[in-house]
Amino acid sequence: MTVHAHRKGNESNDALMQRFKKQVQKTGLMKLLRHRASFKKKTTRRADRQAAIKREEYRAVNRKKQFYSNM
Secondary structure (H helix, E strand, C coil), X not given: CCCCCCCCCCCCHHHHHHHHHHHHHHHCHHHHHHHHHCCCCCCCHHHHHHHHXXXXXXXXXXXXXXXXXXX
């Protein structure tokens, strides 16, 4: 993905830079590059499973709170 911005007629440098920044923003290029900048290790199956178990515990507690809050 390349972004080009050529000066239009009597356009100032500031206006050219603003137009270029807007084009870069629209492409989503900076977001992609920031995401790629840091390496994120994949979670292990064990960690995924433990997280799922924890989520279920939290949901059970919330369901219990919801049930007893009406009394």
